[in-house]
Amino acid sequence: MSDPAMPSTLDSRTPTAQPARTPVAATDWQLAMQSAIRSLDVLLAALSLSPRDVAVSAAAAEQFPVLVTPSMLARMRRGDPRDPLLLQFLPRLEETLPQPAGYRGDPLDERTALRGEGLLQKYAGRLLAVATGACAVHCRYCFRRHFPYSEQQASAGRWQGVLTRLREDPSLHELILSGGDPLMLTDRRLADLLEPLAGIATLRRLRIHTRLPVVLPARIDASLTALLAGFPGTLVVVVHVNHPRELDAAAGTALCRLRQAGALLFNQAVLLRGINDDLATQMALWQTLADTGVMPYYLHLLDPVAGAAHFDVPESEARTLISALRERLPGYLVPRLAREVPGEPAKTVLA
Numbered sequence: 001m002s003d004p005a006m007p008s009t010l011d012s013r014t015p016t017a018q019p020a021r022t023p024v025a026a027t028d029w030q031l032a033m034q035s036a037i038r039s040l041d042v043l044l045a046a047l048s049l050s051p052r053d054v055a056v057s058a059a060a061a062e063q064f065p066v067l068v069t070p071s072m073l074a075r076m077r078r079g080d081p082r083d084p085l086l087l088q089f090l091p092r093l094e095e096t097l098p099q100p101a102g103y104r105g106d107p108l109d110e111r112t113a114l115r116g117e118g119l120l121q122k123y124a125g126r127l128l129a130v131a132t133g134a135c136a137v138h139c140r141y142c143f144r145r146h147f148p149y150s151e152q153q154a155s156a157g158r159w160q161g162v163l164t165r166l167r168e169d170p171s172l173h174e175l176i177l178s179g180g181d182p183l184m185l186t187d188r189r190l191a192d193l194l195e196p197l198a199g200i201a202t203l204r205r206l207r208i209h210t211r212l213p214v215v216l217p218a219r220i221d222a223s224l225t226a227l228l229a230g231f232p233g234t235l236v237v238v239v240h241v242n243h244p245r246e247l248d249a250a251a252g253t254a255l256c257r258l259r260q261a262g263a264l265l266f267n268q269a270v271l272l273r274g275i276n277d278d279l280a281t282q283m284a285l286w287q288t289l290a291d292t293g294v295m296p297y298y299l300h301l302l303d304p305v306a307g308a309a310h311f312d313v314p315e316s317e318a319r320t321l322i323s324a325l326r327e328r329l330p331g332y333l334v335p336r337l338a339r340e341v342p343g344e345p346a347k348t349v350l351a
């Protein structure tokens, strides 16, 4: 980890000032994380690829480390350097090339929206907590790849700020847990937050932004779903799936468990060059999600984050794609094409 601003895997930066707790055996999902792939060479070897097949960059991997779960790896095609699942996680040479004007470290000006440690408040009625910087995978296009997670985490026994803010402002009807990936927190940490939330009458919705049901389906275990089902208000889970092949049987089971726990399920995807920028893939994506009980939310245009310019799809092309989807799918299966414009009172819906 060369840069302390990068999301870490599992919570290595957690303050140690917590009361001593009896050590508990690692759960299945924690064991899966322990065997995650964390090196470019191992990733290539696991897929029978050589650095000659694909222009990778060790420098890019140094800057934002490789991280792929075993279950995601299992869905990638061996020997295919253009595999759309692999390309989401592969540090490529393009990341190190000079970036077009406007590409920067904090493309969304998140620092200006900070309301205390790990709390972002940009939009009416919604408070967003950066619950942890940890993720189960590192997506190369991530808009938070340069976010100062080490300074900005609302978790780690510091939920007090979240609770205080929610109690002080009764217009905040929704708490969004984001990250990183909030479900990387242990059940114990999540319980520390969820239990007091039940006592805040003005809080009507809890929303969780997570990629784990898909990239680490083992995380959605009975203990987690019992915890989530205990939230008295409406539970919303927004997953992040970019390509239909991400949805295998295990992901389907995890999503089904969340629905059984009472969650409303939505998906947000990012429109990515070479990954999901064609009509057939988009058609398959939103229909496969619907088969699993997940409704469309946003299709985001890429945020101009430094190192990700090679993923960009121009807005005009995105609009054409959405029009084509609209002609072919029921209205409720067409996502909102959106872009985040810093300083606007909501995400900008383009189509």
Ligand SMILES: *Cc1c(COP(=O)(O)O)cnc(C)c1O
Pocket: 113, 120, 121, 122, 123, 126, 127, 128, 176, 346, 347
């Ligand atoms: C994206 C975002 C939200 C949620 O916006 P929705 O349009 O409700 O999905 C809330 N707060 C912040 C800081 C965000 O970036």
Ligand code: SF4
Pocket: 134, 135, 136, 137, 138, 139, 142, 143, 144, 179, 180, 181, 211, 240
């Ligand atoms: S896109 Fe989500 S899962 Fe991927 S690195 Fe960013 S925060 Fe983590």
